[in-house]
Amino acid sequence: MKVLFAVVWKDMIMELRSREMLSAMLVFALLVVLIFNFAFELDATTRANTASGVLWVTFAFAGTLGLNRSMAMEKDYACLDGLLMAPVDRSAIFFGKVLGNFIFMVIVELIVLPIFSVLYGINLFHQGFIFVVLLGSLGYIIVGSLLSSMTVQTRTRDILLPILLFPVAIPIFIAAVRASRAFLVGTEMVEVMPYLNLLIVYDIVFFAVAYMVFDFIVQE
Numbered sequence: 001m002k003v004l005f006a007v008v009w010k011d012m013i014m015e016l017r018s019r020e021m022l023s024a025m026l027v028f029a030l031l032v033v034l035i036f037n038f039a040f041e042l043d044a045t046t047r048a049n050t051a052s053g054v055l056w057v058t059f060a061f062a063g064t065l066g067l068n069r070s071m072a073m074e075k076d077y078a079c080l081d082g083l084l085m086a087p088v089d090r091s092a093i094f095f096g097k098v099l100g101n102f103i104f105m106v107i108v109e110l111i112v113l114p115i116f117s118v119l120y121g122i123n124l125f126h127q128g129f130i131f132v133v134l135l136g137s138l139g140y141i142i143v144g145s146l147l148s149s150m151t152v153q154t155r156t157r158d159i160l161l162p163i164l165l166f167p168v169a170i171p172i173f174i175a176a177v178r179a180s181r182a183f184l185v186g187t188e189m190v191e192v193m194p195y196l197n198l199l200i201v202y203d204i205v206f207f208a209v210a211y212m213v214f215d216f217i218v219q220e
Contacts, residue, residue, distance in 0.1 A: 003088045007096025008103070014073065015104070021069040025108045029062040033112060037119045047120050052180035055116060056173055059137065062112075063105055064162050067144040070101050071152040080152070084218055094145065094214040102141045109133060122184065128192070129183040135199040136176035139206060143168055146210045150217055175199045 015022055036054045074080040074097075083093050113133075117124045147164045151157045179195035181187075 001092075003086075003092035004096040004099065007083070007093055008100045010079075011070070011097070011100035012103075018073075020073070021066050022104055022107065024069060025062045025066045025104065026111060028065055029058050029108055029112045030115065032058045032061065033116050033119065048122055048184050049181060051116070051120055051122050051124075051184055052177045055112075055133075055180065056136070056177050058112060059105070059109065059133075060140070060166075060169070060173065062108055063137070063140055063144060064165060066104055066108075067101060067141070067148045067165075068158055068161055070097065070104075070145075071148040072157065075152045090215045090218060091211050094149070094210060097149075098142055098145045098210075101145055102138060105137050105141055106134070109137065124184070126183050129180055132176055132179045132183065132196070132199065135196070135203060136172050139172045139199060139203040140169055142203065142206050142210055143172075146206070146214065146217070149214065171198060171202050175202070 033054070036057075040050075071080075074083070084090065086093075113124050116122075144161070144165050147168070148157075148161055151160045151164065154160055175195040175198040179192050179199065182192045182195070
């Protein structure tokens with residue numbers, strides 16, 4: 001746990017000094033929200049039905065941008081080599097990166113959600129909806145951090161990561177959009193549970209997969 005929190009603290013300090021990743025994610029996310037807001041003139045019911053899709057498109061692209069920058073900074077500043085040479089469990093390094101990226105993602109969501117709620121006239125602060133956002137974001141960050149650790153060594157890492165990540169993350173997007181929409185329109189809990197179960201299972205499975213394969217990936 002000391003190693004994990006040390007990696008998180010390092011990421012926080014680097015971001016406070018550079019402000020590269022968080023500012024890029026925020027600008028991109030807010031730009032997408034504004035474009036969708038002014039592109040469509042929708043009634044209240046249609047806005048509620050489409051809000052979840054717009055939000056997850058925003059989170060997906062902003063998250064990918066953050067994941068790319070997170071691992072690229074490690075590679076460019078030779079921090080990754082230093083971390084791998086440290087006499088510690090490498091899974092702790094990976095989950096430290098996951099926790100750091102997840103914190104940045106949550107910060108972006110905390111800023112985007114109130115702005116989205118005001119622009120679209122939809123109350124997004126529902127306990128179930130927030131739970132879905134956190135579950136979906138966690139799964140997306142786990143998979144994205146694992147794949148970005150694979151692509152960071154390539155020259156085309158900015159292009160390769162989305163190509164690999166989006167097909168793998170399709171179950172997250174489907175379940176998160178469906179569950180988010182269900183909470184926003186007031187659907188019965190029985191209809192939401194299959195999508196919540198899918199998100200939970202996805203997070204657990206890829207958490208275990210990342211734990212098992214990260215050491216082999218960084219060795220390669």
